[in-house]
Every structure is written in structure tokens, then in C-alpha cells.
Amino acid sequence: MRLGVLGSGSGSNLQAILDAIDDGTLAAEVVLVLSDNPDAYILERARLRGIATAVIDCRGYRTRFPEEAQRETVTALQEAGAELVCLAGFMRLIKAPLLEAYPGRILNIHPSLLPAFPGLEAWRQALEAGAVETGCTVHFVDGGMDTGPAIVQARVPVKADDSAESLHARIQVEEHRLYPEAIRRVAAGMAAGGG
Ligand code: GRF
Helix, strand or coil: CCEEEECHHHHCHHHHHHHHHHHCCCCCCEEEECCCCCCCCHHHHHHHHCCEECCCCCCCCCCCCCCCHHHHHHEEEHCCCCCEEECCCHHHCCHHHHHHCCCCCCCECCCCCCCCCCCHHHHHHHHHHCEEEEEEEEECCCCCCCCCCCEEEEECCCCCCCCCCHHCCCCHHHHHHHHHHHHHHHHHHHHHCCC
């Protein structure tokens, strides 16, 4: 399974995917890492492994993912031979050009038990809502914000003395186990000829 990974930040989930490939628990190859942020550490993690990288030029828009940039992203992914696209901390909404090029082939990881707490800083939302439990979800991406069908979820307790940082760290431990697991499941479905 040839993976393209898109991220805007530190890339710890990319690292977890690479580690799972290394220890033989995930039969996959990361063929391209793309970021909308030229300074994102996710690019450095990829370079350190000799994985091809590119920066997505979002034409100066802070949050939009312009159609032209999405078309360029599709071209880069296709040229690299990516079969499945993994969003790993990618901060822009995916729309038609990418969704149409990879129907049912784009995954995202989100730090809550969706549909609860979509959007930014979901761990902080959980804390502020007084939730006693939260978690993380890997889901198929559709045109909405954290709305596609869930593939797998993991539960994480919220502790009485949690800060936003301690809760996020506990969720990330689960994320790093969950993303490779979700990719395994989707790859098995694709190999069986399903979606
Ligand atoms: C993760 O918490 C993920 O759930 C969210 O963004 C964060 C990315 O972290 N979508 P990293 O860049 O993989 O370390």
C-alpha cells in the first residue's frame, strides 16, 4: 500500500506510521509527504528518512485550500503513485479536486470520539465540556469538517487534574497506535476489492 501523507505540524502520527512499517506491523510505504507549511517538522521527519517531500502553495490563504493547490496536490500524489492519502494534522478542508481523485481513499485522524468535538483543539473542548472520557477517531474524509464515516476509535479517560497539554499527550499515545491500525484495516478492504 503506497501512502501519501499530508500534515501541517509536528508529524508525530507520520512517525508512528513509519515506526509501524519498520517493525513489520504495517505493510505499506510512504511515497510522498506534503505540507502547506514549509517550516513544519513533518517535512523534516520525511527528509530524515529519504522520503520525497513537497510544499503545497496555498497562494497566501491562511486557512483555505485553493482549488488550484488541490489540483497540484492531486498531481503530486498521482505522480508518486499514492494509493491512499493520510491526513496527519493537516489543517485545511479537503474539497472536490482531491475528494474526486481519491474517492473513499482519504483518511484523517481527529483527537476526539467523533461526532463529539469536531474542529480545533478537540481535547480542550472535551476538557471545557467536563467530559469524563474522550479519545481519538480515524475516519474517511468527506467534504465536511471531521464528518466522514469512522473506521476505528480509541477511548481515553479525562482525569480530574488534566491540563489541555496532559490530556492531548494521553490522546496522542492512542493516536499513534490507532492510525497504523486504521490503515491496516482499509488496506485489507482495498485488497479484498472493497471500499
Ligand atoms: C493530532 O492530534 C491529530 O489528531 C490532529 O492533529 C494532531 C497532529 O499531530 N488532527 P502530529 O502532527 O501528528 O504530531
